Amino acid sequence: MAKMYTLDKKLLIGSPEIAIGEKLYPVDNRYKTVRKVMKLFNGTKGKSEQEMSADDIDKIDEMFKLAFGDKAKEIDELDLTFAAAMELIDMTMDAMTGGDPETYEQRKAEKKEDKFRSEQ
Numbered sequence: 001m002a003k004m005y006t007l008d009k010k011l012l013i014g015s016p017e018i019a020i021g022e023k024l025y026p027v028d029n030r031y032k033t034v035r036k037v038m039k040l041f042n043g044t045k046g047k048s049e050q051e052m053s054a055d056d057i058d059k060i061d062e063m064f065k066l067a068f069g070d071k072a073k074e075i076d077e078l079d080l081t082f083a084a085a086m087e088l089i090d091m092t093m094d095a096m097t098g099g100d101p102e103t104y105e106q107r108k109a110e111k112k113e114d115k116f117r118s119e120q
Contacts, residue, residue, distance in 0.1 A: 015028060015029050016096075016101075018088070018092065018095060025068055025075065026068075026071075027067050027092060027095040027096055028066065028069060028096070029095060029096045029097075029098070033096070034096050036066055037063050037066055040059045040062055041063075060089060063089070067092050067095075068092075090104075090108070
């Protein structure tokens with residue numbers, strides 16, 4: 001008898017959401033959308049915030065349009081601080097690629113701790 005793999009229905013419906021203030025924003029995590037975002041950032045992996053160019057910033061705007069659709073303009077109008085925008089980028093990528101909000105917070109804390117240790 002052949003082995004059979006099935007996709008769970010919860011993987012096929014629904015999408016992750018990101019809360020900004022009191023409002024929830026659904027994130028488009030469809031395969032085609034994630035591929036487009038990955039193509040956008042091809043070649044920018046490993047750049048720090050300080051090394052980002054104007055083209056990279058435009059890529060972030062495009063990523064938000066792909067991830068949030070019509071709501072991207074609303075998010076842009078929130079006029080987020082730079083730190084909040086960087087956090088939103090990380091959250092969005094995590095949500096698009098199937099991350100777990102609970103482990104995201106844990107990974108973020110570990111990354112911050114590793115950065116602190118390497119600076120000493």
